[in-house]
Amino acid sequence: FVKPLYPVTPSRPPSTVSYVERARQHRWQCSDVTFHCSEGALRQQWIQTIREQLTALTSRPKHLLVYINPHGGKQQGECIYEQKVAPLFACASISTDVIVTEHANHARDHLKTEAELKKYDGVVCVGGDGMFSEIVHGLVSRTQRENGVDQNSPEEKLVPCSLRIGIIPAGSTDCICYATVGINDPVTSALHVIVGDSQPMDVCSVHHNNTFLRYSSSLLGYGFYGDVLADSERKRWMGPARYNFSGFKTFLTHHHYEGAVSFLPATDILGTPRDKTRCRAGCFICQHDGQLYSGDSPEESKTAPDVSDREYEMGWGVVRGKFLAINAASMSCACPRSPKGLSPAAHLADGTTDLILVRKCSRFNFLRHLLRHTSKDDQFDMTFVEVHRVRRFRFTPRHWQNDSELDLRENGKQLFSQICRDHPACSCSPAYSSWNCDGEILPHAAIEVGVHCQLIKLFTRGIEEQPLFEDLANPPCAL
Ligand SMILES: CCCCCCCCCCCCC/C=C/[C@@H](O)[C@H](COP(=O)(O)O)NC(=O)CCCCC
Numbered sequence: 001f002v003k004p005l006y007p008v009t010p011s012r013p014p015s016t017v018s019y020v021e022r023a024r025q026h027r028w029q030c031s032d033v034t035f036h037c038s039e040g041a042l043r044q045q046w047i048q049t050i051r052e053q054l055t056a057l058t059s060r061p062k063h064l065l066v067y068i069n070p071h072g073g074k075q076q077g078e079c080i081y082e083q084k085v086a087p088l089f090a091c092a093s094i095s096t097d098v099i100v101t102e103h104a105n106h107a108r109d110h111l112k113t114e115a116e117l118k119k120y121d122g123v124v125c126v127g128g129d130g131m132f133s134e135i136v137h138g139l140v141s142r143t144q145r146e147n148g149v150d151q152n153s154p155e156e157k158l159v160p161c162s163l164r165i166g167i168i169p170a171g172s173t174d175c176i177c178y179a180t181v182g183i184n185d186p187v188t189s190a191l192h193v194i195v196g197d198s199q200p201m202d203v204c205s206v207h208h209n210n211t212f213l214r215y216s217s218s219l220l221g222y223g224f225y226g227d228v229l230a231d232s233e234r235k236r237w238m239g240p241a242r243y244n245f246s247g248f249k250t251f252l253t254h255h256h257y258e259g260a261v262s263f264l265p266a267t268d269i270l271g272t273p274r275d276k277t278r279c280r281a282g283c284f285i286c287q288h289d290g291q292l293y294s295g296d297s298p299e300e301s302k303t304a305p306d307v308s309d310r311e312y313e314m315g316w317g318v319v320r321g322k323f324l325a326i327n328a329a330s331m332s333c334a335c336p337r338s339p340k341g342l343s344p345a346a347h348l349a350d351g352t353t354d355l356i357l358v359r360k361c362s363r364f365n366f367l368r369h370l371l372r373h374t375s376k377d378d379q380f381d382m383t384f385v386e387v388h389r390v391r392r393f394r395f396t397p398r399h400w401q402n403d404s405e406l407d408l409r410e411n412g413k414q415l416f417s418q419i420c421r422d423h424p425a426c427s428c429s430p431a432y433s434s435w436n437c438d439g440e441i442l443p444h445a446a447i448e449v450g451v452h453c454q455l456i457k458l459f460t461r462g463i464e465e466q467p468l469f470e471d472l473a474n475p476p477c478a479l
Pocket residue numbers: 128129130131171172173174175218219225228229243244247333335337338341342370371373374436437438439440
């Protein structure tokens with residue numbers, strides 16, 4: 001953006017160009033450079049040329065629809081937007097319609113039915129993963145309805161959304177922002193929106209008995225992460241610290257859950273969950289939708305996942321047993337708590353999810369497994385942990401029959417599990433956990449999940465490789 005500064009010397013006013021500059025650790029910032037020119041006509045020519053160059057960049061958004069959750073995280077959403085983001089959008093000549101949400105699902109329902117989406121080049125959400133999930137549900141559902149696609153059919157191919165989504169982190173975990181940008185910083189995210197970055201992302205659909213339940217773009221977690229979330233929801237007043245409290249409490253309860261996980265392994269792909277390479281900006285694997293490619297490819301990624309010791313039913317692997325946690329990570333799920341994430345080698349846009357099964361083990365071993373999420377050690381290199389890269393999976397809890405059982409569960413066993421959850425010393429284990437679906441609780445234990453490759457796009461470029469020397473970073477880019 002070029003702005004003339006008045007008045008310094010009224011006959012020869014300087015002009016300022018604002019540009020994006022890389023700072024440390026994936027942070028971007030905005031800087032200014034001021035030009036002086038003694039000739040008015042030449043100066044005008046400079047301004048005109050820069051403006052023309054910027055207008056020619058069609059990937060940059062000009063009109064955005066912004067939703068702010070005023071209650072996310074530390075309840076700073078409005079303040080973060082007004083002070084850090086709105087001035088940058090204004091500087092980049094981006095016009096905005098801003099909606100501060102008044103209740104849960106306000107943004108989702110507005111996007112689904114009312115919003116005049118043709119007016120916008122993208123949607124921005126200011127909040128955490130729950131708020132992002134609302135935007136995804138609104139946009140994906142609307143796109144399917146407008147294209148006559150039935151969301152209730154688990155096998156249906158969904159139509160990708162055309163509008164990009166920007167995330168301004170103002171929530172508690174902000175995992176989706178961290179795992180796609182490399183940092184939770186509102187200014188960095190706003191600058192990625194302004195320069196018009198685009199990153200495709202996979203979305204999982206979750207069904208129960210041929211009924212659509214929800215979409216998930218980061219974590220689907222049963223057992224440990226489901227229980228942490230269920231407990232933490234009752235402690236929202238604690239803010240982001242609720243997860244530390246509920247995490248510790250859930251760790252002490254050490255509940256396990258019995259059931260069968262069946263999964264369709266992604267055998268025809270590049271990459272495995274045990275790769276040393278990471279999904280980064282311009283990722284080779286995501287550029288090919290994860291499909292096996294005959295050209296040169298990273299050698300280590302060519303091996304198919306090892307499922308040879310599994311039971312097989314029609315090409316599906318089946319694992320039965322007692323689990324402390326069943327996690328499906330469609331992306332790394334990196335966040336400040338775990339900078340490498342639940343599945344460090346997962347890809348943002350390869351059409352697969354990493355299914356992590358943590359079998360019943362001692363508290364000590366489970367603690368070792370959890371602590372490895374925060375160190376360089378491999379959290380999958382433990383006898384009670386297995387990980388598979390899959391396209392679809394199903395979970396059926398033991399003793400699960402049909403929906404009438406759900407009623408029984410809701411009336412009786414929920415009460416039982418509630419009592420047990422509130423008494424960590426109690427040795428009995430509840431029969432069912434719940435699913436943590438991007439930070440929202442799912443009421444069903446038995447679910448069927450399918451991955452939809454590159455269903456949505458974000459205003460980011462994926463995590464950039466850190467330059468070997470910070471001062472050799474790429475040249476700046478004008479706003
Ligand atoms: C004893 C050391 C324990 C270290 C455990 C580290 C493992 C942390 C991995 C966390 C993965 C989080 C995946 C993201 C989940 C979010 O979608 C969800 C909702 O976020 P938000 O809407 O912003 O609140 N957050 C959670 O479910 C919190 C999980 C916390 C687990 C301790």
